[in-house]
Amino acid sequence: MNTKKSNYFDLVYQVVREIPPGRVCTYGTIAHYLGLKSGARMVGYAMNAAHTLPDVPAHRVVNRAGVLTGKHHFATPTRMQELLELEGIHVEKDQVQDFDKLFWDPEKELGL
Template identity: 70%
Template sequence: MKTDKENFFDLVYQVVRLIPRGRATSYGAIANYLGAKSGARTVGYAMNAAHTMDDVPAHRVVNRSGMLTGKHHFSPPERMQEQLEKEGIKVENDKIMDFNKVFWDPNEELRLEL
Protein backbone atom coordinates (compact mmCIF):
# COMPACT_ATOMS: atom_id res chain seq x y z
CA MET A 1 0.00 0.00 0.00
CA LYS A 2 1.31 3.46 -0.90
CA THR A 3 1.81 6.07 1.78
CA ASP A 4 0.29 9.56 1.51
CA LYS A 5 3.77 10.89 0.66
CA GLU A 6 4.09 8.46 -2.26
CA ASN A 7 0.63 9.42 -3.51
CA PHE A 8 1.52 13.12 -3.30
CA PHE A 9 4.77 12.47 -5.19
CA ASP A 10 2.76 10.72 -7.92
CA LEU A 11 0.48 13.77 -8.21
CA VAL A 12 3.53 16.04 -8.45
CA TYR A 13 4.96 13.88 -11.24
CA GLN A 14 1.65 14.01 -13.13
CA VAL A 15 1.74 17.83 -13.06
CA VAL A 16 5.44 18.03 -13.99
CA ARG A 17 4.85 15.79 -17.02
CA LEU A 18 2.42 18.44 -18.32
CA ILE A 19 4.94 21.31 -18.31
CA PRO A 20 5.58 22.10 -21.98
CA ARG A 21 9.08 22.22 -23.49
CA GLY A 22 10.55 25.70 -23.16
CA ARG A 23 8.56 26.50 -20.03
CA ALA A 24 9.34 26.17 -16.31
CA THR A 25 7.45 26.35 -13.05
CA SER A 26 8.19 26.54 -9.35
CA TYR A 27 7.92 24.10 -6.49
CA GLY A 28 5.41 26.41 -4.83
CA ALA A 29 3.19 26.72 -7.91
CA ILE A 30 2.89 22.94 -8.09
CA ALA A 31 2.19 22.68 -4.35
CA ASN A 32 -0.44 25.40 -4.60
CA TYR A 33 -2.12 23.66 -7.55
CA LEU A 34 -2.26 20.43 -5.57
CA GLY A 35 -3.87 22.19 -2.61
CA ALA A 36 -0.77 22.15 -0.42
CA LYS A 37 0.10 25.86 -0.31
CA SER A 38 2.94 25.31 2.16
CA GLY A 39 4.14 22.16 0.42
CA ALA A 40 6.88 23.60 -1.80
CA ARG A 41 9.54 21.74 0.15
CA THR A 42 7.68 18.44 -0.29
CA VAL A 43 7.48 19.10 -4.05
CA GLY A 44 11.26 19.62 -3.89
CA TYR A 45 11.66 16.23 -2.22
CA ALA A 46 9.55 14.69 -5.00
CA MET A 47 11.78 16.33 -7.62
CA ASN A 48 14.90 15.05 -5.86
CA ALA A 49 13.50 11.54 -6.16
CA ALA A 50 12.53 12.03 -9.81
CA HIS A 51 15.95 12.54 -11.37
CA THR A 52 16.20 8.89 -12.31
CA MET A 53 12.77 8.94 -13.99
CA ASP A 54 13.16 9.62 -17.70
CA ASP A 55 9.50 10.62 -18.11
CA VAL A 56 9.54 13.39 -15.45
CA PRO A 57 11.17 16.61 -16.74
CA ALA A 58 12.50 17.66 -13.32
CA HIS A 59 14.77 20.26 -14.94
CA ARG A 60 11.67 22.41 -15.58
CA VAL A 61 11.00 22.91 -11.85
CA VAL A 62 12.92 25.67 -10.06
CA ASN A 63 12.44 27.92 -7.06
CA ARG A 64 10.05 30.88 -7.06
CA SER A 65 12.66 33.30 -8.42
CA GLY A 66 13.85 30.99 -11.18
CA MET A 67 16.98 29.72 -9.43
CA LEU A 68 18.18 26.23 -10.32
CA THR A 69 18.19 25.17 -6.67
CA GLY A 70 17.83 21.48 -7.57
CA LYS A 71 20.83 21.35 -9.89
CA HIS A 72 22.99 19.46 -7.39
CA HIS A 73 20.63 16.49 -7.80
CA PHE A 74 21.56 16.19 -11.48
CA SER A 75 24.62 14.32 -12.61
CA PRO A 76 26.62 16.34 -13.43
CA PRO A 77 25.00 19.44 -11.84
CA GLU A 78 25.39 21.39 -15.11
CA ARG A 79 22.94 19.01 -16.75
CA MET A 80 19.90 20.92 -15.44
CA GLN A 81 21.02 24.13 -17.16
CA GLU A 82 21.98 22.25 -20.32
CA GLN A 83 18.51 20.68 -20.56
CA LEU A 84 16.78 24.04 -20.07
CA GLU A 85 19.01 25.73 -22.66
CA LYS A 86 18.34 22.91 -25.12
CA GLU A 87 14.67 23.93 -24.85
CA GLY A 88 15.46 27.59 -25.52
CA ILE A 89 15.46 28.84 -21.91
CA LYS A 90 18.27 31.28 -21.09
CA VAL A 91 20.11 30.65 -17.83
CA GLU A 92 22.76 32.89 -16.27
CA ASN A 93 24.41 32.40 -12.89
CA ASP A 94 22.11 29.44 -12.13
CA LYS A 95 18.97 31.54 -12.71
CA ILE A 96 16.42 31.49 -15.53
CA MET A 97 16.46 34.83 -17.31
CA ASP A 98 13.05 36.49 -17.75
CA PHE A 99 11.51 33.78 -15.57
CA ASN A 100 8.11 35.50 -15.71
CA LYS A 101 8.05 34.96 -19.50
CA VAL A 102 8.67 31.20 -19.34
CA PHE A 103 6.77 30.63 -16.09
CA TRP A 104 4.07 27.98 -16.44
CA ASP A 105 1.39 28.28 -13.76
CA PRO A 106 -0.57 25.05 -13.37
CA ASN A 107 -3.42 26.99 -11.72
CA GLU A 108 -3.87 28.93 -14.96
CA GLU A 109 -2.80 26.36 -17.54
CA LEU A 110 -4.72 23.43 -16.08
CA ARG A 111 -7.82 25.31 -14.97
CA LEU A 112 -11.04 23.51 -15.72
CA GLU A 113 -13.41 25.46 -17.89
CA LEU A 114 -16.93 24.88 -16.62
Protein backbone atom coordinates in the same frame (compact mmCIF):
# COMPACT_ATOMS: atom_id res chain seq x y z
CA MET B 1 1.72 0.18 -10.46
CA ASN B 2 3.21 1.20 -7.20
CA THR B 3 1.21 0.43 -4.14
CA LYS B 4 3.10 1.76 -1.19
CA LYS B 5 4.35 4.93 -2.81
CA SER B 6 2.96 8.22 -1.61
CA ASN B 7 0.29 9.20 -4.09
CA TYR B 8 1.07 12.85 -3.71
CA PHE B 9 4.49 12.16 -5.14
CA ASP B 10 2.92 10.89 -8.33
CA LEU B 11 0.67 13.93 -8.40
CA VAL B 12 3.73 16.15 -8.45
CA TYR B 13 5.22 14.07 -11.25
CA GLN B 14 2.01 14.39 -13.22
CA VAL B 15 2.05 18.18 -13.02
CA VAL B 16 5.77 18.38 -13.82
CA ARG B 17 5.20 16.14 -16.85
CA GLU B 18 2.44 18.50 -17.96
CA ILE B 19 4.95 21.33 -18.16
CA PRO B 20 5.42 22.05 -21.89
CA PRO B 21 8.91 22.41 -23.41
CA GLY B 22 10.46 25.83 -23.11
CA ARG B 23 8.47 26.54 -19.99
CA VAL B 24 9.32 26.44 -16.29
CA CYS B 25 7.36 26.09 -13.07
CA THR B 26 7.96 26.66 -9.39
CA TYR B 27 7.70 24.42 -6.35
CA GLY B 28 5.28 26.67 -4.53
CA THR B 29 2.96 26.88 -7.54
CA ILE B 30 2.84 23.11 -7.93
CA ALA B 31 2.32 22.68 -4.20
CA HIS B 32 -0.49 25.20 -4.23
CA TYR B 33 -2.01 23.68 -7.34
CA LEU B 34 -2.04 20.24 -5.77
CA GLY B 35 -3.19 21.76 -2.51
CA LEU B 36 -0.11 20.56 -0.67
CA LYS B 37 -0.31 22.74 2.36
CA SER B 38 2.73 20.81 3.49
CA GLY B 39 4.71 23.43 1.70
CA ALA B 40 6.89 23.61 -1.38
CA ARG B 41 9.51 21.64 0.50
CA MET B 42 7.64 18.41 -0.07
CA VAL B 43 7.57 19.18 -3.78
CA GLY B 44 11.34 19.43 -3.71
CA TYR B 45 11.45 16.03 -2.06
CA ALA B 46 9.27 14.63 -4.80
CA MET B 47 11.75 16.00 -7.32
CA ASN B 48 14.51 14.17 -5.52
CA ALA B 49 12.59 10.96 -6.04
CA ALA B 50 11.82 12.03 -9.61
CA HIS B 51 15.21 10.67 -10.52
CA THR B 52 13.59 7.27 -10.49
CA LEU B 53 11.27 8.33 -13.29
CA PRO B 54 12.47 9.03 -16.85
CA ASP B 55 9.65 11.36 -17.87
CA VAL B 56 9.94 13.83 -15.04
CA PRO B 57 11.60 17.00 -16.36
CA ALA B 58 12.70 18.26 -12.99
CA HIS B 59 14.99 20.66 -14.82
CA ARG B 60 11.85 22.61 -15.72
CA VAL B 61 11.09 23.09 -12.06
CA VAL B 62 12.85 25.92 -10.31
CA ASN B 63 12.40 27.94 -7.15
CA ARG B 64 10.39 31.12 -6.69
CA ALA B 65 13.37 33.22 -7.73
CA GLY B 66 13.84 31.28 -10.99
CA VAL B 67 17.13 29.90 -9.75
CA LEU B 68 18.21 26.34 -10.50
CA THR B 69 18.37 25.42 -6.86
CA GLY B 70 18.25 21.71 -7.57
CA LYS B 71 20.77 21.62 -10.38
CA HIS B 72 23.22 20.18 -7.92
CA HIS B 73 21.07 17.10 -7.53
CA PHE B 74 21.22 16.19 -11.22
CA ALA B 75 23.72 13.81 -12.74
CA THR B 76 25.94 16.83 -13.25
CA PRO B 77 25.68 20.37 -11.82
CA THR B 78 25.42 21.70 -15.35
CA ARG B 79 22.94 19.09 -16.58
CA MET B 80 19.95 21.16 -15.53
CA GLN B 81 21.13 24.30 -17.25
CA GLU B 82 22.06 22.36 -20.37
CA LEU B 83 18.61 20.82 -20.55
CA LEU B 84 16.95 24.21 -20.12
CA GLU B 85 19.09 25.69 -22.88
CA LEU B 86 18.12 22.79 -25.11
CA GLU B 87 14.52 23.74 -24.45
CA GLY B 88 15.37 27.23 -25.67
CA ILE B 89 15.45 28.75 -22.21
CA HIS B 90 18.22 31.23 -21.54
CA VAL B 91 20.00 30.46 -18.30
CA GLU B 92 22.71 32.61 -16.85
CA LYS B 93 24.61 31.91 -13.67
CA ASP B 94 22.12 29.20 -12.74
CA GLN B 95 19.38 31.74 -13.14
CA VAL B 96 16.53 31.50 -15.66
CA GLN B 97 16.26 34.57 -17.86
CA ASP B 98 12.79 35.88 -18.71
CA PHE B 99 11.59 33.55 -16.00
CA ASP B 100 8.56 35.78 -15.60
CA LYS B 101 7.57 35.06 -19.21
CA LEU B 102 8.62 31.42 -19.23
CA PHE B 103 6.70 30.82 -16.04
CA TRP B 104 4.05 28.15 -16.59
CA ASP B 105 1.09 28.26 -14.25
CA PRO B 106 -0.87 24.96 -14.12
CA GLU B 107 -3.88 26.62 -12.57
CA LYS B 108 -4.10 28.91 -15.57
CA GLU B 109 -2.65 26.82 -18.40
CA LEU B 110 -4.55 23.72 -17.43
CA GLY B 111 -7.64 25.84 -16.98
CA LEU B 112 -8.50 25.41 -13.35
